[in-house]
Amino acid sequence: MRDVIIDLIEKAIGEAKSRGILPNVPVANIELERPKRKEHGDWATNIALLVASRASRPAREIAEAIVECMEKESQILTQIDVAGPGFINFRLSPRFIRRVLFEIHQKGSDFGKSSIGGGRRVQVEFVSANPVGPLHVGHGRWAALGDALANVMGYAGYKVEREFYINDYGSQMEKFGRSICSRYLELVGKEYRFPEDGYAGEYIKDIAKRIYEEHGDALAHLDERQLVDRLIEMEYPRMLESIKGTLKRMGVEFDVWFSERELYRRGDVDETLSMLEEKGEAYWHEGALWLKTSSYGDEKDRVLIRSNGEPTYFASDVAYHRDKMERGFDLVINIWGADHHGYVPRMKAGMKALGYDPSALEVILGQLVKLYRGGEPVTMSKRTGEIITLDELLDEVGVDASRYFFLQRSSDSHLDFDIDLAKKESPENPVFYVQYAHARICSILRYAKEVGADDSVPTEEELDLLSTEPEMDLCKKLGELEDVVEFCAEKRAPHRLTGYAEELAALFHAFYRDCRVISDDAALTRARIFAVKGVKQVLMTVLGMLGVSAPEEM
RNA sequence: GCCCCCGUAGCUCAACUGGAUAGAGCAACAGACUUCUAAUCUGUAGGUUGCAGGUUCGAGUCCUGCCGGGGGUGCCA
Numbered sequence: 003m004r005d006v007i008i009d010l011i012e013k014a015i016g017e018a019k020s021r022g023i024l025p026n027v028p029v030a031n032i033e034l035e036r037p038k039r040k041e042h043g044d045w046a047t048n049i050a051l052l053v054a055s056r057a058s059r060p061a062r063e064i065a066e067a068i069v070e071c072m073e074k075e076s077q078i079l080t081q082i083d084v085a086g087p088g089f090i091n092f093r094l095s096p097r098f099i100r101r102v103l104f105e106i107h108q109k110g111s112d113f114g115k116s117s118i119g120g121g122r123r124v125q126v127e128f129v130s131a132n133p134v135g136p137l138h139v140g141h142g143r144w145a146a147l148g149d150a151l152a153n154v155m156g157y158a159g160y161k162v163e164r165e166f167y168i169n170d171y172g173s174q175m176e177k178f179g180r181s182i183c184s185r186y187l188e189l190v191g192k193e194y195r196f197p198e199d200g201y202a203g204e205y206i207k208d209i210a211k212r213i214y215e216e217h218g219d220a221l222a223h224l225d226e227r228q229l230v231d232r233l234i235e236m237e238y239p240r241m242l243e244s245i246k247g248t249l250k251r252m253g254v255e256f257d258v259w260f261s262e263r264e265l266y267r268r269g270d271v272d273e274t275l276s277m278l279e280e281k282g283e284a285y286w287h288e289g290a291l292w293l294k295t296s297s298y299g300d301e302k303d304r305v306l307i308r309s310n311g312e313p314t315y316f317a318s319d320v321a322y323h324r325d326k327m328e329r330g331f332d333l334v335i336n337i338w339g340a341d342h343h344g345y346v347p348r349m350k351a352g353m354k355a356l357g358y359d360p361s362a363l364e365v366i367l368g369q370l371v372k373l374y375r376g377g378e379p380v381t382m383s384k385r386t387g388e389i390i391t392l393d394e395l396l397d398e399v400g401v402d403a404s405r406y407f408f409l410q411r412s413s414d415s416h417l418d419f420d421i422d423l424a425k426k427e428s429p430e431n432p433v434f435y436v437q438y439a440h441a442r443i444c445s446i447l448r449y450a451k452e453v454g455a456d457d458s459v460p461t462e463e464e465l466d467l468l469s470t471e472p473e474m475d476l477c478k479k480l481g482e483l484e485d486v487v488e489f490c491a492e493k494r495a496p497h498r499l500t501g502y503a504e505e506l507a508a509l510f511h512a513f514y515r516d517c518r519v520i521s522d523d524a525a526l527t528r529a530r531i532f533a534v535k536g537v538k539q540v541l542m543t544v545l546g547m548l549g550v551s552a553p554e555e556m
Numbered sequence: 557g558c559c560c561c562c563g564u565a566g567c568u569c570a571a572c573u574g575g576a577u578a579g580a581g582c583a584a585c586a587g588a589c590u591u592c593u594a595a596u597c598u599g600u601a602g603g604u605u606g607c608a609g610g611u612u613c614g615a616g617u618c619c620u621g622c623c624g625g626g627g628g629u630g631c632c633a
Contacts, residue, residue, distance in 0.1 A: 035572060038579070048575060055613070086576040087613070132633075174633060199632085290631055301559085301629075308631040315633050343560055344628045369561070369626080411569070414561055416626070418568065423582085428595055430582055438595055449592045489572060501570065504581075515588095515597045534592095556595070 004485075007045055007079075007092060008032050010072060015049075017071035024067045027056040036482070043083065043091035044099075044478065050088040061088025099474060100465050102481040106536040107459060114483035114543055119159030119491065125326060126152045128337035129249065130167040133242040134178035135203060137392040139371050142252065143417060144337050145392075146408035146549065147368060149254045150496035151335070153547040158491030163257045163331075166249075167322065170238060171262040172315060177201065178241075179234035183226070185210030186233070190219045203389075209237055248393050252401055253549045265321050271313060274321040274356075275306055283355040293320070295351035298360075304348055320352040327358045335364045335494070337413075343367050366494055368413045375421045399424040402550045406433040409548055410500045432504055433550065436541070439507035441556040443538040446519050450531055455520050457535075460528040467526045468533055472513040476533065479506050480540050496547070503544045510537050 011032050018024035029049065037046045050065035057064065065084040072082060081093035106113045128148025131141050152162045169175075181200035185207050188194065200206075213221070213236070221229060249256070265271050275291065278284040284293050289309030293316075296303050306317040326334050338345070346367070350360040373380040373390060380390065396404055403424040410432070411417045427434050450457055468477070486502045489495070519530040545552045 033572095035575090037576080038571075039576075042576070046576090051575075051613075061613075089576065169633075172633080288631090292631090305631045310631080312631085314631070319633095340561070340627050342628085342633085345633090346560090367561075367627090415569085416562075420568080423568095426595095431595090432581075434595060435581090438593080442593060442596085446592045453592090485572080493573090498570090498572090501580080508580090511596055512598090514592080518592070520592055556593080 004034050004045075007034055007047075010079075011047060011049060011068065011090075014068045014072040018067045021071065023070065024053075024064065025057040025059065027053060029053055036485075037089075037091065042085060042089070043081070043093040045092040045094070046089050047092075048089055050084075050090060054088060064088065065090050096469065096474060097462070097466065099477045099481065100468055101462075102477055103465065103532055103536045104462075106480065106539050107532070110539065111543055111546075113539060114487050115157050115159065116484050116488050116491070117159040118488050119155060119161075122160055122332040123163070123330060124155055124160045124333045124335065125163045125165055125329075125331045126155070126335045126337070127165045127167055127326075129254075130169070131245060132169045132174045132178075133238050133245060134174055135201060135241070136205060137245055137248050138389050139373060139392055139395055139419070140339060140368075142392040142395060142404060143371050143408040143413075144339070144368055145249055145252055145254045146405045147366075147413055147496065148337050149252075149549055150405075150409055150499065150547055151337075151366075151490075151494060153549070154487055154490045154496050154499065157487045157543075157547060160333075160491065164255070165258040165260055166256045168242065168259060168261045168263075169315075170242070171266055171318065172312075175234050175238060176230070178238065179230040181206045182209050182213070182233045182237060183230050186213055186229075187222065189214040190222045192222060213237075248396070251396060252392075252405065260322070262318050262322070265318050265325065270325060271318050271321040274324050275313075275317060278306075278320075278355060281355075281357075293352065293355055295348055295355065298351035298354040300347045300351040304351075316348065316352070319349065320356065323349065323353060323363065324356050324358075327353075327356070327362065331362070333362055333364065335366060337366045337368060340367045340369050364494070366413055369416045371408075371417045371419055373419050373421055380421070395421075402437070403431070403433045405549045406436075406500060409497050412495060412497050427556075432500065434556075436500075436503045436507045436545065437550070437553055438556055439510045440538060440541045440545070440552045441554060442514060443510070443534050443541070444554040446534055447531070447538075450520055450527075453520060455527050455531065456524060457531045458528060460525070460532050464525045464529045465532070467523075467529045470517060472509065472516045473530075473533065476506075476509045476513050476537060479509050480536055483540055483543070499544055499548055503541065503548070506537065506540060506544070510541075 015024065015029055019026050029052075032047060032049050034045050034047050037043060050068060051061045053064050054061035062084055065088045069082050069084055069090060078095060078098050079092050080095045083091045083093075085091050109115075126148050128144050129137070129141050131137055137145075148164065152164050156162045177197060177200055180197040184194045184196045184200065189210055213233070221232065224232060275284065278293060279291070284291055284306060286292075290305050291307035292303040293306050294303055304316055305314050306320070307313050323334070346365045349365070350363060353360040353363050373395075399421060407419050407424050408417070423431055424433070447457075468474070482502070486498060490498050517530060519527065519534055521527055542552045
């Protein structure tokens with residue numbers, strides 16, 4: 003659609019130049035946009051304004067010249083106007099607008115797909131929580147975001163893989179083991195100092211209690227090192243399973259669970275580090291191995307191997323990203339919490355040091371989530387007195403509302419999550435508003451079946467009966483899906499999907515009020531059932547990308 | 557100190573990356589149920605886009621400097 007009009011404009015400009023009514027100046031890329039105001043038509047371009055400054059002639063004059071030379075394409079366009087300072091506004095023919103319904107009918111769930119991604123292979127790595135504790139609410143936001151982004155990019159023609167990186171190696175694991183060890187020995191009645199930076203959460207005590215119940219004091223004879231290792235090996239897989247369970251419950255499925263240990267086991271870390279050393283990108287200083295990240299835009303060089311011989315998290319991360327690149331992804335997207343923001347230049351520098359294009363790595367930094375209940379911020383769980391876990395939130399407000407709320411805002415602004423609102427089953431709650439539109443459509447279709455209404459595909463002439471404003475608005479909005487998908491994919495901004503869903507739902511509800519679907523007029527009924535089915539399909543598609551269910555009845 | 561993000565209606569946010577009269581939802585106020593789901597709809601009101609400059613045909617958007625909020629600035633992850 004867009005391309006067709008752009009093509010017409012290009013031809014018109016060429017024609018105007020050859021007729022000499024347009025000065026022969028270079029013309030920038032033609033941009034078409036959907037005007038905010040209805041009076042400005044269905045599409046508009048500012049090309050005359052851009053040309054005007056180069057040609058030093060009034061923009062309106064340029065615009066007139068372009069319109070003058072435009073073919074009158076009556077099939078698609080009914081009106082071309084010059085407006086305001088020199089915009090050219092296009093109005094689509096009603097028949098063309100309604101045709102979207104045939105397209106939806108034909109393509110089904112493929113309607114809205116775009117090929118803008120060109121089949122490029124993209125990996126989205128997200129959540130990647132340390133398996134040392136339950137997921138918290140912030141992880142929920144990244145889960146919803148990463149999953150929806152992967153969905154929408156898939157729709158936009160990318161080949162997307164979802165990956166979870168498991169930090170099952172190093173100091174976090176050690177801390178986890180020592181924390182449990184301490185709680186366990188406490189139960190056994192042995193003296194053991196709780197690690198200074200250990201995990202203080204109640205869940206650690208629960209784990210220790212369970213171990214005590216299962217094993218009694220049978221483990222207490224082990225020396226500290228053995229015991230900690232034993233506890234790590236026993237408990238981190240369980241924690242990981244529980245994390246997987248929570249994510250699954252949210253409807254998030256990963257293609258790959260990538261283990262940090264595996265990197266070490268395969269020798270990837272050593273190999274990567276010696277490679278960097280050989281290339282002269284890493285050097286030894288004061289007993290530690292440093293990567294020359296400062297020569298690639300980082301503030302200073304970073305340590306890969308500490309002077310105590312232990313590799314840093316950064317070391318395995320460099321190896322990990324090398325592995326990602328070697329797997330042949332064209333683009334790798336990492337979703338990190340905003341507190342990792344200082345880590346971005348370091349990682350990008352790491353990419354350069356390895357010899358990869360740092361623009362193949364994109365990092366989305368997500369801002370934090372604040373929960374509100376009764377207008378008051380909530381930080382702690384009433385039940386446990388600790389940070390609210392994702393599972394608790396899912397218990398309270400459900401998966402649909404959680405996912406929808408997590409996705410409502412741009413990832414780079416703070417999210418205020420109103421628990422009371424998310425639970426409300428009323429139109430103030432956007433999840434219910436959108437889902438209700440879908441349920442209402444299902445109800446209409448059930449009724450249609452009940453009264454034996456003819457729901458066969460209408461002819462184009464019958465579809466012409468959809469001529470009122472609510473009907474046309476609805477069709478126009480349906481036609482925007484592909485644009486929305488492309489925007490969300492290219493800007494990595496799936497939150498715009500929620501806005502689109504709400505707009506579509508609002509137009510449907512307005513249509514519902516003004517246009518009775520099942521009536522005595524068989525042709526009109528056919529046309530309207532067809533329209534309503536189109537809306538249903540698009541709502542399903544959008545809710546599907548958001549990971550929110552589309553209920554048949556509510 | 558330096559770096560990054562944010563600041564738009566009472567509240568939560570948009571604004572298609574520089575376009576036309578800055579838009580939605582909620583809350584407020586006034587209306588609409590012989591109806592395919594009123595879990596809905598219609599209307600009214602609400603603004604010096606944090607402040608001050610600058611760039612140009614045109615700025616919420618770009619540049620500079622302030623102010624306020626958040627995050628970062630480890631041989632932590």
